[in-house]
Amino acid sequence: MKKSFRTIxxxxxxxxxxxxxxxxxxxxxxxxxxxxxxTPPASTxxxxxxxDIGGLGDKSFNDLSWAGLEKAKTDLGIETxxxxxxxxxxxxxxxxxxxxxxxxxxxAVGFLMTDAVSKIxxxxxxxxxxxxxIFFTNPPKNVVGLNFKEQxxxxxxxxxxxxxxxASFDPRLNAQNVIGFVxxxxxxxxxxxxxxxxxxxxxxxxxxxxxxxxxxxxxxQAKGKELGLSLISQGADVVFAAAGQTGIGTFTACQQSKKxxxxxxxxxxxxxxxxxxxxxxxxxxxxxxxxxxxxxxxxKDGAFPGGQNLTFGLAxxxxxxxxxxxxxxxxxxxxxxxxxxxxxxxxxxxxxVPETLK
Amino acid sequence: MWLSFFxxxxxxxxxxxxxxxxxxxxxxxxxxRSGVVxxxxxxxxxVGAFFGVVVTLATNNVLLGVGAAIVAGVLLxxxxxxxxxxxxxxQVVSGTALNILALGLTGFLMEVIYGHPGATNGIQHIIGxxxxxxxxGTGVLATIWxxxxxxxxxxxxxxxxxxxxxxxxxxxxxxTRWGLRLRALGEHPRAADTVGIRVQAGRYSAVLISGALAxxxxxxxxxxxxxxxxxxxxxxxxxxALAANIFGRWTPAGxxxxxxxxxxxxxxxxxMQSFQSVIHVPVQFFLALxxxxxxxxxxxxxxxxxxxxxxxxxxxxx
Numbered sequence: 041m042k043k044s045f046r047t048i049x050x051x052x053x054x055x056x057x058x059x060x061x062x063x064x065x066x067x068x069x070x071x072x073x074x075x076x077x078x079t080p081p082a083s084t085x086x087x088x089x090x091x092d093i094g095g096l097g098d099k100s101f102n103d104l105s106w107a108g109l110e111k112a113k114t115d116l117g118i119e120t121x122x123x124x125x126x127x128x129x130x131x132x133x134x135x136x137x138x139x140x141x142x143x144x145x146x147x148a149v150g151f152l153m154t155d156a157v158s159k160i161x162x163x164x165x166x167x168x169x170x171x172x173x174i175f176f177t178n179p180p181k182n183v184v185g186l187n188f189k190e191q192x193x194x195x196x197x198x199x200x201x202x203x204x205x206x207a208s209f210d211p212r213l214n215a216q217n218v219i220g221f222v223x224x225x226x227x228x229x230x231x232x233x234x235x236x237x238x239x240x241x242x243x244x245x246x247x248x249x250x251x252x253x254x255x256x257x258x259x260x261q262a263k264g265k266e267l268g269l270s271l272i273s274q275g276a277d278v279v280f281a282a283a284g285q286t287g288i289g290t291f292t293a294c295q296q297s298k299k300x301x302x303x304x305x306x307x308x309x310x311x312x313x314x315x316x317x318x319x320x321x322x323x324x325x326x327x328x329x330x331x332x333x334x335x336x337x338x339x340k341d342g343a344f345p346g347g348q349n350l351t352f353g354l355a356x357x358x359x360x361x362x363x364x365x366x367x368x369x370x371x372x373x374x375x376x377x378x379x380x381x382x383x384x385x386x387x388x389x390x391x392x393v394p395e396t397l398k
Numbered sequence: 399m400w401l402s403f404f405x406x407x408x409x410x411x412x413x414x415x416x417x418x419x420x421x422x423x424x425x426x427x428x429x430x431r432s433g434v435v436x437x438x439x440x441x442x443x444x445v446g447a448f449f450g451v452v453v454t455l456a457t458n459n460v461l462l463g464v465g466a467a468i469v470a471g472v473l474l475x476x477x478x479x480x481x482x483x484x485x486x487x488x489q490v491v492s493g494t495a496l497n498i499l500a501l502g503l504t505g506f507l508m509e510v511i512y513g514h515p516g517a518t519n520g521i522q523h524i525i526g527x528x529x530x531x532x533x534x535g536t537g538v539l540a541t542i543w544x545x546x547x548x549x550x551x552x553x554x555x556x557x558x559x560x561x562x563x564x565x566x567x568x569x570x571x572x573x574t575r576w577g578l579r580l581r582a583l584g585e586h587p588r589a590a591d592t593v594g595i596r597v598q599a600g601r602y603s604a605v606l607i608s609g610a611l612a613x614x615x616x617x618x619x620x621x622x623x624x625x626x627x628x629x630x631x632x633x634x635x636x637x638x639a640l641a642a643n644i645f646g647r648w649t650p651a652g653x654x655x656x657x658x659x660x661x662x663x664x665x666x667x668x669x670m671q672s673f674q675s676v677i678h679v680p681v682q683f684f685l686a687l688x689x690x691x692x693x694x695x696x697x698x699x700x701x702x703x704x705x706x707x708x709x710x711x712x713x714x715x716x
Contacts, residue, residue, distance in 0.1 A: 098516045226681050253671045256685035260633040261624040262418070263664075266411050270668045273407040285517055285628040292624045296524070314520030314626070 087112060087336050088121040088143035090134040092150035095124045099312045101328065105149045105172055108332025115333075116340055131156035139167040145184075145339050147172060147332060157183070168344045170335050172328055173229070181346045186331045189353035190229050191236030191393040192386055193324035194280075196354075196361040197303050198240020199378050200322055200371075201278040202248050204301065209370045212299055213277045218249045220271030220300075222290045224258040224283035233282040233305065233324065236393050244378055251276060261289030268293025272300050278321065281305060288313065295319040301367075308362035321371075323362035330357045355387045403673065406548035408665050413549075414623070416654075416661030417557045418443065418615040418632075422639035423646065423653035424560075424567055425611030431571065431648060432604030433584040433708045437493035438478050439612045440636025441500030445470040446616025448504040451627040452511060454521045463521070464556075464617045471613020472606050474500060479605035483598050486712035497636075505629060517628035524625035525554050554622040556614060560654070563611070567650035580604060584706030587713040597713050612636070641692050644703050659695070663688040 089109055091102040109120045121143060123134040131153050138146045139160065145168040148157040154174050161169045161183045168182045176185045201219045204210075221237055223230045238250045251274060253267045264286035271279055272293065279294055280303040281287035287305060291313055294300040302316075304323030310316045331352045338345055352358020361379060364371050385391040422439045429436040446467035454463030474496060481492040505515065512518055529551040533544050571577035579600060582590040587597045615635070620627050638660055645659075646652025667687045670677060674684075696703075 095515055098514070100516075226685075251672050252674070252681075253668060254681045254685060257633055259628065259630050261626065261628060261631050262415070262619050263633070265624055266415060266665070267668055269407070269411065270672065273405060274402075274672060285631065288517060288626050288628060289624045292520075292524075292626070315522075 084119075084142075085116075085340050086119040086121070086141075086143045087145055087147075087339070088123070088138045088141075089147035089149055089332075090131065090138065090153070091122060091124045092152060093125055093127065095126075096122065100306055101172065102149055104307065104326070104328035105147055105332050108329035109147075109336065111329060111333050112336040112340075116337060118336070118340065128152065132160055135160040135169070136164070139164040144168045145170050145335060145344060147335075148174065150174075168339060168346060170332070172332070175349050179347055179349065182344075183347070184335060184345050185349035186328075186335065187349060187351045188229070188326050188328075188331070188358050189351055189393070190232035190282075190324075190326065190359065191239075191395050192354045193326065193359035193361060194233040194236025194282075195240035195243075195386070195393045196236075196379050196382060197233075197280050197322065197324040198237040198242075198250075199244050199382050200361070200375055201237070201280060201303060202241030202243070202245035203375045203378060204278050204321065204371075205248060206245055207372055207375070209372055210301065210367075212301060214275060214299075216275035216277070217245070217247060218251065218275040218277070220268075220274075220276035220279040221250060221252040222264060222267045222271070222279060222281040222283050222287060223252065223254040224286050225256060226254050230282050231397075232395050233280075235395055235397050237280050237324075238397060239394055240382070243382070255283055255286045258284035258286055260286050261292070264289025265293045268300070269297065272297050276300055278303065280324070282324070291316070291319065304362070310362065310365045317366035320365065321367050322364050325360050325362050327352070327358050327360060353386070354383055403669060406545045408669055409662075410548045410552050411668070412658065412662035412665040413553065413557060414661070415664050416657040417560045418618050418635055419639045419642055419660055420560050420564060420654045420657035421556075421615035421618065422612045422636055423642035423657050424564060424650045425608030425615075426640055426643040427646065427648050427650055427653045428567065428571075428580070428604050428611075429608035430643065430709050431580050431584045431706055432601045433587060433706060433711065433713065434479070434482055434601050434605050435489040435493065435710045436475075436478065436605065436608050437490060437637075437640060438474065438496035438500075439608070439639050440632055440634065441493075441497040442471040442474045442609050442612035443616040443619070443632045443636050444500045444504055444630070445474050446613030447620040447631060448507070448616070448627050450613075450617040451518050451521060451620045451625075452507075454621060455519060458522065460521065460523065460525055460621055463621050464614070467617035467621070468610045468613040471609040471611070471616065473609070475605050475609020475612070478609070479602045482712065483601045483605070486714065489710055489712075501630060504627075508627075508629070515629065517626055520626045521621065525556075525622045527552055528555055528558060554618075556618040556622055559614075560618075564650050564654035571650060581706070584708055587708050587711075591713070591715065597715075601713075615639075638692065641696060644705070645695055647703065648705055660688060660692065663691045 089105050096102050112118055113120045125131055147170040149172045151173045157169050157171050171185050174185045175187055205219050221234050241248050241250055255263045268290035278301050281290040282305040291302050294302040301321045302319050303321050306326050309323045310320045426436050426439055449470035450463045450467035453466035454460050478492055481487040482489040531547050533547050579595050583600045591597050642656035643653050645656035667684050671684050
């Protein structure tokens with residue numbers, strides 16, 4: 041009797057835990073089938089996207105992709121829809137559902153969806169697919185990969201940092217001519233940011249010392265802060281972090297120590313961090329929204345760029361640099377001019393930014 | 399060059415990074431000494447970190463935030479105590495379930511409270527250093543003072559609290575009646591029961607204390623170090639703390655010193671990366687260093703680690 045009571049109790053606890061865990065998994069972001077698009081009578085062109093597990097509201101990848109579709113809805117009058125993935129197992133289901141509902145192109149957001157989108161694309165050849173940050177090997181006619189030249193955004197950030205560390209428009213800028221880079225994991229997109237940052241800084245300030253530190257993780261803020269403090273103790277007065285959540289810790293290090301300015305990454309982090317105004321100089325941004333919009337527009341004009349991997353750089357407004365915001369009045373015109381010149385040179389092809397160090 | 403390698407900041411960084419590990423490790427020590435394995439330290443740290451920020455953002459009072467972090471850790475540990483002491487479930491299974499629960503629960507509540515995943519807003523003022531002595535100047539004396547100030551006086555309250563907790567717990571475990579009883583529970587609960595020690599109550603209190611300490615470790619991460627909560631930000635520290643507990647041979651002081659070693663390894667790793675132009679090895683090598691050290695230390699240098707005899711075994715009165 042007593043024993044069976046215990047067993048029932050134990051089972052209850054297990055179920056209670058399981059329920060909460062499942063609830064935790066399944067309620068990420070918006071309801072799974074939020075039809076955000078109204079039905080424009082004139083058009084039957086429908087584009088959609090499947091988010092990665094982060095879902096809408098991540099202030100990064102997923103939100104940027106959705107912004108691209110929203111722009112297409114307003115400007116091109118198409119119908120749009122987003123399905124959120126709650127786990128890796130949802131990728132294929134979501135992609136299939138959108139394809140069978142007549143959406144084309146369907147965007148898969150994030151590197152982790154590589155296999156899912158390749159598989160579904162081969163079984164539904166009449167639907168077009170786009171993969172954000174996915175580089176496909178031999179993509180079929182109905183698949184396009186959307187990649188970015190992070191190094192070009194890093195290059196512009198490097199120019200800002202390389203010139204700022206020599207300047208004196210802010211009391212935190214010292215005379216040691218040292219700047220810092222914090223990376224999440226040493227993977228290609230992050231390394232492209234780093235390579236561009238170093239090249240950009242050296243192009244305007246050949247003697248500048250650039251110290252690069254990696255956290256080995258994207259989710260460890262405390263480590264990010266220690267990396268930031270370490271850079272600052274070695275004299276770095278401008279720090280660029282391409283490290284996801286780890287970078288938030290680096291931002292805190294700059295803000296708290298009052299000894300360095302911070303450059304954000306991917307989105308304009310001035311808009312997403314708390315009290316950023318006194319610390320964020322600018323951000324190196326990745327315009328996923330522009331890339332998505334351009335592919336949708338081409339598809340609507342009947343020229344879906346399938347069968348290839350597209351790379352979006354400065355010339356296609358695929359990457360760029362964010363406004364200076366609160367620093368706009370302080371940043372010397374020379375820095376703004378140098379950034380403009382480099383932008384023009386890269387667009388014209390007279391400057392090619394390296395993808396790797398050395 | 400070596401002068402710029404060994405700076406006071408290196409040691410201060412080690413102590414800062416050791417603090418959350420040490421608090422959780424001491425919690426783990428107390429818990430395991432009572433005979434209950436606690437691999438849910440990671441989850442308890444995570445809910446502490448999360449609720450510390452939630453309450454601080456809601457009340458704008460960072461002390462309430464620290465209190466909430468401790469309460470959150472205690473509540474999660476209460477589930478562990480109920481499952482492993484009252485229901486006599488497998489303690490490793492319960493701990494694993496709680497780690498998953500903590501990750502799911504914080505992610506879910508982030509959506510409910512703030513309407514988006516990822517990271518919370520930052521709190522207005524994170525807890526600053528206890529002392530603020532002036533530094534600077536030139537000469538040998540000024541340099542010595544800078545070192546002392548950085549290594550001794552530069553920390554936030556919980557860092558000092560962790561050292562005090564380590565000393566008090568060490569003394570209590572080996573010089574008080576409470577400590578003797580606690581150790582008896584983990585070595586031979588039947589004998590303890592025979593002489594009238596309440597085994598279940600003793601184990602409950604030990605598990606709850608470990609939850610409080612792990613919650614405090616979470617508060618150190620969010621309220622003192624960074625001021626923001628983001629998904630899974632404890633990033634495996636609870637498991638390193640378990641290793642520190644074993645390396646410290648199930649003593650609070652040992653746990654603190656072992657955490658200090660791991661903290662120093664990480665600080666050293668960061669510093670060595672800065673010297674990559676001199677030491678030509680890929681960055682992955684440095685990143686692996688602290689973990690390699692954990693394995694070497696546990697496998698090689700300390701010999702056989704013998705924990706409390708009855709750890710992990712549920713106790714049933716006859």
